[in-house]
Amino acid sequence: MRFLLVDEILALAPGQRIRATKTMDPGDELFQDHFPGFPVVPGVLLTEMMAQAAGKCLAAEGAGRGWPMLAKITSASFREWVKPGEVCEIEAWIRSSRAQFATADCRVEVSGRLVAESSLLFSFVPRDRFAAEWRDEVLERFQTKAGG
């Protein structure tokens, strides 16, 4: 599977808040193992959804401090099973944002029900560590749509 845990950004206030969605494909082979006959989205992937959404919110600031990388899961809880095919609505609020770090409070809802929440800490990796041609397609798609 690709490790793209945000399908679409719905709303974005750079460096402050983001709303996004992700729907896991029921045909994804990970569900053969997690779990046989009882497919549910792993908590680590729900956490990654929140981290990627918050990361895009930070990256959209364009503060020139590098790309946000998850450094610590300060807390995380998973309240309900999420089935593949269900639309995960991800929301993240940036709590603090400095040159060296940022923190975010995040949650995932399915059909209005809270299924997961987390508090995350990010550090920043210089952009030149990544492939020069790499772009965040999801973020760029939203920015293009919002700008045009």
Add this chain to the structure above:
Amino acid sequence: MTTQEATRWIAGLFQESADSIAPETPRDAVAAWDSLGELTLMADMDEKFSIVLTDTQLKAMTKVGDILQVLRENGKLTD
């Protein structure tokens, strides 16, 4: 916040038991006081006390008492 309360807070921050941390405890004796520990310390100092630590301050910290000293200098300790 008293010095004792602050010391307990530092112990929690670095996932140590309260009785294993004292002002004279060296950084080397605190397993979680690594680069991630520095980030956690910076974030908590900022969010809980509105203290923005500089890289110079971070690098100069060699024991628990140095963290307490920063809190003291910023008027966050009551004793």
